Each structure stands twice: as C-alpha cells, then as structure tokens.
Amino acid sequence: VPELPDVEASRRWFADHAAGRRVERVVVVDASVVRNASARGLADALRGRCFREPERLGKWLLCWTDGPGLVLHFGMTGELAAAPARSRRHRWDRVIVELDDGTEIRYRDLRKLGGAWLVLGAEDATAILGRLGPDALAVRRAEFLKLLARRRGGVKAALMDQSFVAGVGNLLADEILWRARLHPRRRVETLDAEERASLFRALRAVVRVTVERDDAGEWRRSWLNYVRGVAGARCPRCRTPLERTIVAGRTTWFCPSCQPPPPAAARERRRDPSG
DNA sequence: TCGCTTGTTGATGG
DNA sequence: GCCATCAACAAGCG
Numbered sequence: 001v002p003e004l005p006d007v008e009a010s011r012r013w014f015a016d017h018a019a020g021r022r023v024e025r026v027v028v029v030d031a032s033v034v035r036n037a038s039a040r041g042l043a044d045a046l047r048g049r050c051f052r053e054p055e056r057l058g059k060w061l062l063c064w065t066d067g068p069g070l071v072l073h074f075g076m077t078g079e080l081a082a083a084p085a086r087s088r089r090h091r092w093d094r095v096i097v098e099l100d101d102g103t104e105i106r107y108r109d110l111r112k113l114g115g116a117w118l119v120l121g122a123e124d125a126t127a128i129l130g131r132l133g134p135d136a137l138a139v140r141r142a143e144f145l146k147l148l149a150r151r152r153g154g155v156k157a158a159l160m161d162q163s164f165v166a167g168v169g170n171l172l173a174d175e176i177l178w179r180a181r182l183h184p185r186r187r188v189e190t191l192d193a194e195e196r197a198s199l200f201r202a203l204r205a206v207v208r209v210t211v212e213r214d215d216a217g218e219w220r221r222s223w224l225n226y227v228r229g230v231a232g233a234r235c236p237r238c239r240t241p242l243e244r245t246i247v248a249g250r251t252t253w254f255c256p257s258c259q260p261p262p263p264a265a266a267r268e269r270r271r272d273p274s275g
Numbered sequence: 276t277c278g279c280t281t282g283t284t285g286a287t288g289g
Numbered sequence: 290g291c292c293a294t295c296a297a298c299a300a301g302c303g
Contacts, residue, residue, distance in 0.1 A: 003281055059282080076282050077300085092300095111299045113282055130283095153292055162283080171281050249294065251279080 002059055002074035002114070004136050004167030005210035010080045011056040014063060014105070017082060018051045022100040023065070024085075030094040033109060036128070037118040045118055046070060046097065058132050058166025068120050070097075071128055075113030081106045136167035136207045144200045148188060155191065155199070156184040157248040167207070170250045171225055176202045178224040178235075183259040184247040190262060228253045 023046045028039035037045070049065035056062070063070040072078070081090065083104045089096075095107040095116050107116060119125045134143055144165070151158050158164050159173040168176070177184050180202035182195060191199065209220070219225040224242070227233035233242045235255035243256050 006281080073282080075299090076280070078282095110301065111280090111282095113298065113300095157293080160282090169281050250282095 002076060002078055003169035003172050003210075004056075004059060004207060005172075005213070006079075007056055007059050007061055007074060007167075008137065008211050010074070011054050011061055013080060014051075014054045014061065017103070018063070018097075018099060018105055019053050020050065022050050023047055024098040024100055026098070027096040028094075029089065029096060030112070033094040033107070033112055033115050035115040035117050042070075042095075042116070042118050056135075057129060058135055058162055059169070060129050060132075062119075062125055068118055069125060071117040071119050071125055072107060073114040075109060075111060075115070077111045078107065078109035078114040081108050131163040132166040133162065133164045134166065136165050136172075136203060137211060139165060139203075141197075141200050141204075144203070145196055148191075148196055148199070151188045153187060153189075154184075154248055155182060155186045155188050156250075156252065158188055159203070160248060160250070165203070168203070170252075171228070172206060172210070174228070174253050175219075175223060175225050176206050178254060178259060179206060181258050183261045184245075184252045184254050186262050224253060224255070 026043035026046050028034055028042060031039040034042050045068050046065065049067045052064045052066065054061060054063045059073060061072045061074075063072065081093075083106055085098050085102050085104050087104070090106070090108055092108045092110045093106045094109050094112070097105045099105065117128050119128060133139075133147065147164060148158075151164065156173050156177060159168045159176060160170065174184070176199070180195070180198045182191070182199060219228075222236050224236065227236065227242065233253075234240060235242055235258055238255065238257050240255055240257035242253050245252050245254075
C-alpha cells in the first residue's frame with residue numbers, strides 16, 4: 001500500500017488517531033523490522049511518551065513524540081492498522097504501539113522490505129531518510145523544471161528516483177507518464193519545453209487527486225491504473241490495447257498509441273554507444 | 276517450480 | 290563519473 005498517497009493517508013490517520021495520545025507500551029513482535037535499535041531499546045524509548053503531529057516526507061512517515069521519534073517506511077506491503085488493545089494479532093503485525101485510549105496502532109508488513117527506526121531528532125532522521133528530492137505533493141513548477149533540466153537518462157527512472165522527487169513509485173510513475181502522453185522509455189534530455197510542462201502538470205494532477213481521494217487504494221475509472229494488469233486491458237482514452245514491458249527494472253504499462261515511442265535512433269544510441 | 280509483486284540499495288558493466 | 294541492469298532483501302500468490 002505504499003506510495004506517497006498511501007503514506008499521506010497513513011499520516012492523516014495517525015494524526016487523527018495517535019497525536020496527543022500517550023504510549024502505554026510497545027510490543028515488538030518481529031525485532032528484525034526495527035532497523036537501528038533493539039526491541040527493548042525501541043520500547044523503552046517510546047513508553048510514556050506523547051505523540052505529536054506526524055510528518056511525511058516522500059514515502060517516509062515520521063511519528064514524533066515529546067521525546068524521540070518513530071520513523072516508518074512501508075516498503076511494498078506495509079500499512080498501519082488500528083485494533084482494540086491486546087486484541088488478537090494479525091499474522092503480519094510487526095510492531096504494536098498501545099495507546100492510553102485503549103487502542104493499538106499496528107505496523108503491519110508482509111514482506112518486511114520496510115522497517116521502523118528510532119530517531120532522537122530531525123537531524124537523526126535525515127541520516128536515515130537519505131537524500132530526498134522535493135516532495136511530489138509540494139514541489140513547485142519552477143523547482144521541478146529546474147531539477148529536470150539537470151537530469152539525464154530515462155524519464156521513468158527519474159520519476160521513481162527519491163532523490164529527484166520524493167514519493168513517486170512504479171504505479172504513480174506509469175499513471176503520470178500516461179497522462180502526460182510520454183513513452184516510459186523517453187529520455188529526459190529529449191523532452192521539449194511543452195513535454196516538460198506536461199510532465200509537471202501530470203505529476204501534480206495525479207498526486208493531488210490520489211491524495212485527496214477518500215477511497216485510498218482505488219484508481220479512477222478513467223485512469224490507466226484502473227485497468228492496469230487486467231487481461232486485454234485497453235487505454236481508457238483511446239481504447240488501444242495497453243502494452244506491458246520492463247522499464248527501469250520495473251513492470252511498466254503504457255498505451256502505445258497515446259505514448260509514442262522515442263525515435264529508433266535514440267534507442268540505438270542507448271543500446272550501442274559505439275555505433 | 277517459476278514468475279511476479281505499489282521499494283531500496285549496492286554491485287557491476289558499458 | 291554517469292547511467293542502466295540486476296541481485297538481494299522477504300513472503301506470498303497463481
């Protein structure tokens with residue numbers, strides 16, 4: 001469940017649910033998801049603390065308290081869940097935070113590609129989050145275009161690069177490129193001014209709409225991802241059958257009609273620089 | 276058994 | 290140094 005919109009939904013949910021509440025106890029069900037502290041260390045550090053307003057940067061959720069902070073990344077399968085205190089555990093509950101209102105916040109993650117970190121402050125968190133580009137929800141047009149001007153290489157790889165713009169993952173990238181009518185194998189340096197502007201508009205529109213939707217996880221019927229992966233899926237715009245390929249190492253869906261491929265010369269150059 | 280999966284990192288090679 | 294590709298991490302599903 002973990003691209004920017006899902007993490008933003010988690011942030012809002014955490015803000016409603018946990019901000020202002022005191023931590024009664026912490027149960028680390030699977031210590032391997034706590035990346036920079038022992039189970040005991042995490043539990044001891046958080047017990048008795050009060051959560052403040054959480055913060056989101058890209059796909060990271062920072063749960064601050066009046067003491068240290070709990071940093072969460074959801075990998076590919078992580079999510080937050082609420083449950084009555086000490087109720088039956090879910091198979092994939094990894095860390096459980098019991099609050100003073102008789103509820104529990106649970107960090108649930110099947111594949112454990114994400115994790116939990118204990119941080120003492122913002123500087124501490126910076127080291128764990130690594131270099132992040134501007135948040136995809138907040139980035140301004142001028143800044144995006146400036147960063148794009150410096151960028152080389154595949155446009156899809158750029159969108160998914162967290163140090164370029166933070167928060168976009170594989171599905172959002174496909175949606176953005178489809179909306180901007182750019183083939184996923186286009187290279188940034190070949191995009192003209194209009195295409196760059198279109199890319200930014202698509203990024204902003206897709207991220208804003210997905211963040212504001214009530215039904216997190218649902219894609220609009222008129223969007224690419226609504227039919228992504230469905231057998232015989234057709235482009236919602238032009239009804240051309242969608243194509244599936246691998247770009248930047250990830251499964252990629254696109255419309256071969258709306259998103260015309262780059263010129264053969266560009267592909268050849270990429271494949272065989274010497275020729 | 277193989278291939279595939281909304282993420283990230285590090286090694287490798289051109 | 291830059292960029293693309295791939296394995297690894299882990300666990301499930303068809």
